[in-house]
Amino acid sequence: MIKFFRKTRLKLLSKNKISKYLAYAIGEISLVVLGILIALQINNWNQNIQLRKAELKTLKSLRESIKINLAELDLILKAQIHRNRSLQEVLFYDVSELPLVHLDSLITTNVKNHTFDPSTGIYNSIINSGKIEIITNDSLKNRISKLYDRVADYQESEDEITEYTKKHLEVNFINNLSISPKVLAKLRVRTEEEKVTDKALYIENFNSQALKNMYILLLYKMSEVITKGESLESEYRGLITALENEIKSKE
Template identity: 40%
Template sequence: MIKFFRKIRQKLLSKNKFSKYLIYAFGEIILVVIGILIALSINNWNEKQKDLVKEQLILKQLFSEYQSNLKQLDEKILMRNQALEACNNLLKQIDNPTSAIDENAFYRSLWIIFRDPTFDPIKNDIVGSENLRLIQNDSLVRFLSNWSSEVFQVQEMELEYQKFRTEIVGPCYFRLGIARNVNNNLWKDGYTPTEALDKKSNRKFTIKPTKKSVDLTKVLADVEFEGIVSQVITTHQVTNIQSQTLRNRILHILDIIAQEIEE
């Protein structure tokens, strides 16, 4: 093909047809430019197809991660709801000191409010990396970009409860002399944490209750104990409000991803 065009150029020049040569040369340049543009278009199309494949892989990975995040968050919400129920039961006993005290239920409630649900979602490197540009849905990009700051708002409250649990709840249990009985009640019949990785695991330990005298009516009459129970309610309620907002965000993210994933 190149030899063919070269012969045409030589023929035009040999016959001194310079004007026709210029027209021919211009046409040849146009053909070369068109060829380059076609090659670039093909290359761009290939690159775009590669990006689409990468995007689908990222979307599927994100979908799996946020499903796991949703499952974990639901467990934390459940744990706080269990604590709220335990606190309400304790307040009923505090407000009705003459009623019989179910020791097992009492100590079980104390353990439930001593737990500290903490949400620790899967961390990915999508945001802040060049992979974020591969996601074409602007709404999804926005949600992913805001995710860390929204999670932090929940975790910040959880950390506050951890501090409250360590500095206030635990020392109160020790002061009232009920810590050993709380732990004995937890393990004597077997225990599987709500957040356990293996839901079938059920462990038993022998601690036995304290041999010292524990008057639960005095525990229920303790002003600090009553204040702790009421504070747990407020803290868990507020944290669950934030967690529910975060849960709705996860559901929205999952819905967008599901629509973007190709069958």
């Protein structure tokens, strides 16, 4: 083909057909430019296909990661709510009317901390590698980018409760309740004497103003962490829906 073009140009020059030669040369150049443009277009098209495949894979990975974290958070929130109700029992009910075994459960439930430990491997990889930039939906991309801050804010509230519990409730338990660990662990049953002394200890401790003040403050902190947890849970669910809609639009 190149030899054909060259021969044609030489033939026109030999016949002094300069105008036709120039027109022919311009046409030849135009064909070359057009070929280059088509090649670039094909290359861009192929790159876009690969980017969209990568975007789809990223969206699916995020969706599965968030689903796992949502299930984990749901369990943690249920435990937090259960603990909150247990604290309210001590504050708002007559503990002397509660069975001894239930008083045992109140102690263990009230001092047990629950922390959310989400899986962040996929999320961190997408953020740190810059793959988040291939997500074309800007609104969705912004929500994903801000997700870590929301999780961190929730975890800070959890950490505050954990620290407060260890510093106050656990210390109070150690100092004021000499309940047999084997009894609490259900490794043996109480003696009749222990039933009397243990219940008296519980009633005295639960009715003390010092412990009630601790529980009131802890309830406030628990209310905050539950509110943040429910908000985070709602965001997780919303993100899953948004990701599924985006995936459907690209498949």
